Amino acid sequence: MHTTRSSHTRSRTRSQQWFERAQQSLVEGVNSPSRGATVYTAGPIVLERGQGSHVWDADGNEYVDFMMSFGALIQGHAHPTLVKTVSEAIAEGSHFAAATSAEVEAAERFRRMVPSAEVVRFTNTGSEATMLVLRLARAHTRRRKFLKFEGHYHGWYDPYLLNAHCHTPDQLGPVENPARIPDSDGIPPSTFDDVVLAPWNDVAALERVMRQHGHELAAVITEPIMANMGCILPRAGYFERLRELTRDSGCLLIFDEVVTGFRYAPGGCQQYYGVQPDLSTFGKALGAGFPVGAVAGPRSILERMRWSENMVLHYGTFNGHRLTMKVVAANLDLLSAENVYGKLHAVGNAAIAGLREVFRRRQVKAIVQGFGPMFQIYFTERDAIRDYRDYCQYVDTKLYSGFVHRLLDRGIYMTPSNGLHWIISTAHSDADVQALVEAADQACAGLS
Numbered sequence: 001m002h003t004t005r006s007s008h009t010r011s012r013t014r015s016q017q018w019f020e021r022a023q024q025s026l027v028e029g030v031n032s033p034s035r036g037a038t039v040y041t042a043g044p045i046v047l048e049r050g051q052g053s054h055v056w057d058a059d060g061n062e063y064v065d066f067m068m069s070f071g072a073l074i075q076g077h078a079h080p081t082l083v084k085t086v087s088e089a090i091a092e093g094s095h096f097a098a099a100t101s102a103e104v105e106a107a108e109r110f111r112r113m114v115p116s117a118e119v120v121r122f123t124n125t126g127s128e129a130t131m132l133v134l135r136l137a138r139a140h141t142r143r144r145k146f147l148k149f150e151g152h153y154h155g156w157y158d159p160y161l162l163n164a165h166c167h168t169p170d171q172l173g174p175v176e177n178p179a180r181i182p183d184s185d186g187i188p189p190s191t192f193d194d195v196v197l198a199p200w201n202d203v204a205a206l207e208r209v210m211r212q213h214g215h216e217l218a219a220v221i222t223e224p225i226m227a228n229m230g231c232i233l234p235r236a237g238y239f240e241r242l243r244e245l246t247r248d249s250g251c252l253l254i255f256d257e258v259v260t261g262f263r264y265a266p267g268g269c270q271q272y273y274g275v276q277p278d279l280s281t282f283g284k285a286l287g288a289g290f291p292v293g294a295v296a297g298p299r300s301i302l303e304r305m306r307w308s309e310n311m312v313l314h315y316g317t318f319n320g321h322r323l324t325m326k327v328v329a330a331n332l333d334l335l336s337a338e339n340v341y342g343k344l345h346a347v348g349n350a351a352i353a354g355l356r357e358v359f360r361r362r363q364v365k366a367i368v369q370g371f372g373p374m375f376q377i378y379f380t381e382r383d384a385i386r387d388y389r390d391y392c393q394y395v396d397t398k399l400y401s402g403f404v405h406r407l408l409d410r411g412i413y414m415t416p417s418n419g420l421h422w423i424i425s426t427a428h429s430d431a432d433v434q435a436l437v438e439a440a441d442q443a444c445a446g447l448s
């Protein structure tokens, strides 16, 4: 089936009917703009079912899924172990908002896999984790300000929503003093008074900003691999210098591993790159499709949430949701099996190599950036995209969208948004890679 997927997708009549209906009740017919007609220009493809690495839409069209729920589905769709886990657990009740053995089992496995996690606190989403981590950092350091990098996305909490979207180069201001562009209406400008903004992946800029602001920062928060402008890797030595500078300034280093956690290595990118952050946040792959986030770090910091008059408040009816905790524990067991990460990297690297070969042979000016389980295609004349400014200036995101729409017509499911990234799950096979490479080859013909 994989190798014969050369014909165009059959009709999308049912998707279109659902989308029309959806717009009566839902803003833009969806629950997040990244799923709607701004991104999927012909209207969203309504998905009905998933199994392994494949999904089926409302019209019965089949696709190999490389979006994988924005990276949440590290085990693919409907993994039999997780289906069994959920079926059994829900028969005993979904959630008690009480102490459970399930949350203990999830936390123990988490700690075994993530070396910096002396203790962990579960939230319901990545955004909640990044909200909490900032509150903890501020309480711990008794400082208000924090540093975020241009182009990094840390969820939709007010203070993070500065320069997380792409803009035209003339809007960005000088590197030494970046223009501060809010990503959302409805945020009081004073919210950003405590935000220091800096370019990423630039040691000189980092040293400059830390000299000026280091002493007043509660934390520096960074994505270990920039995953919301595609897939941008840190330069060699960048994190080592960041670690030194944060330590010297008495501010905390936060790794936002919501995308990278449990994806590159059992202990996330901090383990892969050998950098020990003070605090980290997780989400997505942790829950294998169930909504969950986590803040992890030393007891000395997380204990500030312990009940007292001066505690850092973190409540939540659904924290440590029992069903989700069961899934987390089962998922982490699956990820702890032998050579899981070796296979994720090998399948991803094969996809990257295959795509590069297609672009070379078809003489399409495109690069594939990233490695192993996560990567992105950039249509660009450059040989690398190193930061937010490169992305805003040199990447042809319209061409990418056109390319992905052609892939969608050829049985490959992916978001046409260039800011996201291709995801390899444990369910992906060599045959899926071959299907991708063949579809990409066809999609390149006549691309302009």
Ligand SMILES: Cc1ncc(COP(=O)(O)O)c(C=O)c1O
Pocket: 070, 125, 126, 127, 128, 130, 153, 154, 155, 156, 223, 227, 228, 256, 257, 258, 259, 283, 284, 293
């Ligand atoms: C790096 C990063 N942090 C935090 C978040 C927020 O996670 P969630 O969408 O689960 O709220 C995201 C979401 O894409 C993310 O990419």
